[in-house]
Amino acid sequence: MxxxxxxxxxxxxxxxxxxxxxxxxxxxxxxxxxxxxxxxxxxxxxxxxxxxxxxxxxxxxxxxxxxxxxxxxxxxxxxxxxxxxxxxxxxxxxxxxxxxxxxxxxxxxxxxxxxxxxxxxxxxxxxxxxxxxxxxxxxxxxxxxxxxxxxxxxxxxxxxxxxxxxxxxxxxxQAHANGATGIVEVVAVSGRPAEQHRLISVAVNDPTASGQGGAFHLPNAILSVFDPASFTARFGLPAGAPTDLRLAAVVFSVRSADITARLLAANSIKHDIAGNNDIVVQPASGQGAAFIFREIQ
Structure with missing residues (x-):
């Protein structure tokens, strides 16, 4: 090939x-x-x-x-x-x-x-x-x-x-009231992160991808694979049952974290702050992944 x-x-x-x-x-x-x-x-x-x-x-x-x-x-x-x-x-x-x-x-x-x-x-x-x-x-x-x-x-x-x-x-x-403009990161959890590198590198058509630090850099986003402890430490979310590879969270870019937080509060959406001021919304019916809103200028 x-x-x-x-x-x-x-x-x-x-x-x-x-x-x-x-x-x-x-x-x-x-x-x-x-x-x-x-x-x-x-x-x-x-x-x-x-x-x-x-x-x-x-x-x-x-x-x-x-x-x-x-x-x-x-x-x-x-x-x-x-x-x-x-x-x-x-x-x-x-x-x-x-x-x-x-x-x-x-x-x-x-x-x-x-x-x-x-x-x-x-x-x-x-x-x-x-x-x-x-x-x-x-x-x-x-x-x-x-x-x-x-x-x-x-x-x-x-x-x-x-x-x-x-x-x-x-x-x-595409004109979302929460200010979301794109997806900057997709987060997966694995009990054996290193063993997922071959699958992901083949899927994304990058045989040289190393997944260093658990991150695969796509042209427009990052696909991250965390072990359960690292996932919980970063986002304050439970990692769930043991898995070889489970998709867990989506990180959105937003124009203003304040606007996003006010909208969530006004709509009675429970949310937390994790890491570098990420707004974290846990999964719910109709929202199968954790949604994380990150202000990116």
Whole structure:
């Protein structure tokens, strides 16, 4: 295979947050100060209500809208739906199951994953309607390639190729009252952090990544893997049950920590301060990960 360079390292695309109910997720995310997009329907039984950020990343709260269609998709080898089902069976309907990485060639990523012995299954191509804040619709098309270590069953990573980007205006969907402008860090917990380095380096297409200090530097964000004690020390949050790899927290950049804190207080959202004045909101129904708001000028 051709050698890769730092320029080939995949950026963060989006995060998958399973939830039992999109209505609950929408209400919770709105209370946190986010604008939530209209519901998107997948052709294989799942549905989402995304939160789009100005840096091009987004959150994907994911629910099962059509159980029969989802079961059919699993039987036909749909890795996305199958991994969602495995996650829900193990952890319940609320959580943080996957990190999606942006790619221009999902087929090439799939080939790399297979060669490394880290493929989670066949690629997946699909399209769905996308509607912006004023009701304008277009078709979004994607191709996904999946990576997972057999020992890391609590989380997976996948490459997401946007085959057709919808021609709609997302500006209104990115104007969040809490001041969030992007995702600066994704935080995972592992009882054996060093053993996750190969999976992550292959998934992000950076074979030279060392994960020094548990941090993998993507072009637009950091993916950090902490041992349980370090995670708790940094964020003041419980690390949870032992795991090889579990996604635990999302760090957002905000324009003003004061504005964010006032909004959370006004909406009766309990929050704490950790580290260098990070605003920490623990997971709740409709919010499967800890949300951490960090002022970045």
């Amino acid at each position: 051709n050698p890769t360079t730092a320029a080939d390292t995949h950026p963060l695309d989006h995060l998958v947050l399973p939830t039992q109910s999109l209505d609950v997720a929408r209400a919770r995310l709105a209370a946190l100060g986010f604008v939530v997009a209209p519901t998107g329907i997948h052709p294989f039984g799942t549905e989402n209500c995304c939160v789009f950020l100005a840096d091009g990343t987004f959150l994907e709260p994911l629910a099962v809208g059509d159980e029969q269609a989802a079961m059919k998709a699993i039987a036909e080898g749909n890795v996305f739906v199958a991994r969602d089902r495995v996650y829900r069976d193990s952890h319940g309907d609320e959580g943080f199951s996957a990190v999606a990485l942006a790619t221009g060639n999902a087929d090439a990523d799939h080939a790399r994953y297979v060669e490394a012995g880290l493929s989670a299954g066949d690629t997946l191509s699909f399209s769905r309607a996308f509607t912006d804040a004023v009701g304008k619709s277009d078709i979004a098309s994607f191709k996904l390639a999946f990576a997972s270590d057999s020992n890391a069953t609590d989380a997976f990573l996948f490459a997401c190729e946007r085959v057709n980007a919808p021609k709609v205006d997302r500006t209104a969907l």
